[in-house]
């Protein structure tokens with residue numbers, strides 16, 4: 307059984323694959339926040355920009371089997387794209403690694419999809435995921451120490467020295483490194499910080515949340 311908040315075709319808005327056609331499948335639930343506003347201030351992750359509670363979003367629901375969910379993802383892909391090429395699904399959440407498993411990954415591979423995830427990096431990544439984007443959260447234990455992409459949201463309360471943290475991540479096995487400004491009331495200031503850090507430390511590139519800029523999901 308998979309519990310899905312929402313499922314829709316769009317463009318990846320962030321990171322190395324920004325601008326790429328993708329089906330987004332958002333799992334309900336996260337291990338770093340309940341998703342309830344009254345728990346935000348006491349959560350490990352306090353800046354989340356996403357509603358991942360329940361199954362009431364577009365395309366959301368409970369899916370009994372991997373085959374049913376994979377069929378639905380394929381339908382979403384077919385609803386907007388002309389052919390079978392470049393099939394791409396991004397599992398996010400909430401935290402996708404609470405639910406994503408080998409059976410679902412295999413079912414998508416059998417349909418020709420590349421499987422990407424957006425993860426907070428605190429849970430083990432199953433074999434077969436084609437693109438791992440890890441976004442570490444201050445105050446959580448990072449166990450995904452190797453990935454295709456690291457996308458650090460800045461600044462985060464609880465980071466002692468941001469530059470020494472960046473230096474540490476620079477020495478680790480992440481093939482692409484991005485800084486993403488924390489959205490919220492201080493977005494403008496946070497963007498200025500991210501720009502300054504990318505200039506100072508050129509191993510990092512700026513990730514803009516382009517879906518928010520252009521008004522798509």
Ligand SMILES: C[S@@+](CC[C@H](N)C(=O)[O-])C[C@H]1O[C@@H](n2cnc3c(N)ncnc32)[C@H](O)[C@@H]1O
Pocket residue numbers: 336353354355356398399400401402424425426427440441457459486487488489490
């Ligand atoms: C909603 S999370 C879901 C996936 C996973 N739980 C994680 O944290 O990576 C998707 C992406 O949005 C980022 N994000 C969440 N809240 C944000 C905010 N307020 N501003 C910028 N990025 C944010 C996360 O860091 C992550 O890269």
Ligand SMILES: Nc1nc2[nH]cc(C(=O)O)c2c(=O)[nH]1
Pocket residue numbers: 316317318319320330356398399424517522523
């Ligand atoms: N278009 C679009 N791109 C995204 N990249 C990461 C997202 C996420 O919430 O995980 C996201 C999202 O919610 N929408």
Ligand code: SF4
Pocket residue numbers: 336337338339351352353354355356358399400401426443
């Ligand atoms: S870990 Fe990801 S989904 Fe969970 S609260 Fe933080 S940003 Fe949101």
Ligand SMILES: [Mg+2]
Pocket residue numbers: 355356
């Ligand atoms: Mg998002």
